[in-house]
Amino acid sequence: MWIFLLVSHIPVMVHEVISILAPCNGNRILDCTFGGGGHTRAILNSAECYVLGTDCDPDAADRATSLKEQYRNRFDFMQCRFSGMRDALGVHEKFDAVLFDFGISSFQVDDADRGFSFMKDGALDMRMSxxxxxxxxxxxxxxxxxxxxxxxxxxxxxxxxxxxxxxxxxxxxxxxxxxxxxxxxxxxxxxxxxxxxxxxxxxxxxxxxxxxxxxxxxNDELREISKVLESIPYLLNDNARIVTIAFHSLEDRVVKNWAVSMKSNLSVIGKGTVNPSTNEVVRNPRARSAKLRGFVYRSNNHGGYTN
Ligand SMILES: C[S@@+](CC[C@H](N)C(=O)[O-])C[C@H]1O[C@@H](n2cnc3c(N)ncnc32)[C@H](O)[C@@H]1O
CATH class of the missing domain: 1.10.150.170 (Putative methyltransferase TM0872, insert domain)
Structure with missing residues (x-):
């Protein structure tokens, strides 16, 4: 139990993520930032859909094992970097929704051996993959x-x-x-x-x-984000939903620039960014800087706002 408390990750804005992704029975959903599978699990519990979880971190593959046992043919995991997503998935059946919860997980920050945190003394490393x-x-x-x-x-x-x-x-x-x-x-x-x-x-x-x-x-984080966003037309069906969660302004700027460059193929969901509620930040202080954006991808028509 003590070990579990030390290395758990609380998924951010789960309710908002589910309401924008709007999973339906039979949907195929891509979670490009599987981490500890918190969002994946919530998606799988919200409809009889299929989720492919991907992450560049080999440790995430170990965490995916228990989801595979529980959800069987409704879930798979693939170790992959954002920049490799188009080659790995572009030739397969497309997805109806995709989630990007950028940044690093508590599993990574809280493990001194990964060398991410100045709060925990460990070898300087910081490589997600x-x-x-x-x-x-x-x-x-x-x-x-x-x-x-x-x-x-x-x-x-x-x-x-x-x-x-x-x-x-x-x-x-x-x-x-x-x-x-x-x-x-x-x-x-x-x-x-x-x-x-x-x-x-x-x-x-x-x-x-x-x-x-x-x-x-x-981790070449900004280029990685821009590469995976560029691959969206190869990964998603028409009318697919997209959720991005950024944790600092540099990440969010890459998303905004991409959204502008894709504006004729995107509808913005809501009025722009959504922030976590005060209650959520009290429960999970790591959520405090999260900025969520939602979009609908249109393969060949005009974007705009949708509610
Ligand atoms: C904030 S965590 C996701 C947590 C997850 N949503 C959950 O509920 O447990 C972000 C994850 O994205 C992964 N990631 C970050 N950059 C990546 C990249 N370029 N390619 C693949 N995975 C990446 C990290 O390894 C990390 O596990």
Whole structure:
């Protein structure tokens, strides 16, 4: 029980997701961010539909096993990155709805060995798919200029602060490699110190934005999102429903730009973004920055608003 509490993930805005995806008996639904299967389970319980869950994280495959046992031929799991979705699925029968719950799961953040969190000391890693260059490689081999640029553009740190943090990382590397999340946090704390910026954002740990920036870079998150959104015409049936949930403005900007570029094939559901209720945020503080958008995909007609 204790282990379960430590590693569970509470799905965000489940009621809103289900009401927009509107699963019907016989539908085929794609959950591109399976994670711990919280949304998948809610979809499977809401109608006699089929769900294909996909995720790039090999650990998600283990979690999918119990859903497979319970829902049998109504559920399958496939390990796949967003950018591989078109090749993997584009030739198969299309789907009636798709869910994207972007970002990382509590399973990933809360596991010190995955190296995502400055709250848990572990080896610097941050790879959702457990493959390719890790946070360790980036932090210990990139130039000062490249590190500063990454922190500025993906962490949204002001240029002067990003430069300070990058210089602190380079100085620390002169003594030895930065191996753990705890060491990186210390290095960033030294750089940010007691500056005005730190005081202005005193409710956040000073290393929050640096960790976010490195994670986005290591997993190529923004390009991945844009690739999977581009593959929608190959994956979805006419009139299919789409839900996106973004957790920071960079993710949401990719969704907005895509929606503008696709406007003649999309109808926006509702008036724009939906945020979690105050009650939900109290129950699940990780939901606080979630922004949900819903669309209907039209393969060949005109978009607009729908309620
Ligand atoms: C917020 S979690 C989803 C949680 C899930 N909705 C639930 O209820 O348990 C996001 C998931 O998306 C996966 N993911 C993020 N980027 C991905 C990518 N480029 N390709 C495939 N999966 C990705 C992560 O590994 C993570 O498991």
């Amino acid at each position: 457990k493959s390719g260059p890790s946070a360790f490689d980036v932090v210990n081999s990139f130039t000062e200029e490249d590190i500063a640029e990454m922190i500025r553009s993906y962490g949204d740190e002001p240029r002067a602060m990003a430069n300070r943090i990058a210089s602190s990382i380079i100085n620390a590397r002169r003594v030895g490699a930065i191996r753990t999340t705890g060491e990186l946090r210390e290095v960033v704390h030294k750089a940010v110190g007691n500056t005005v910026v730190r005081k202005r954002y005193s409710h956040l740990d000073p290393s929050t934005k640096t960790f976010q920036a490195i994670r986005i870079f290591v």
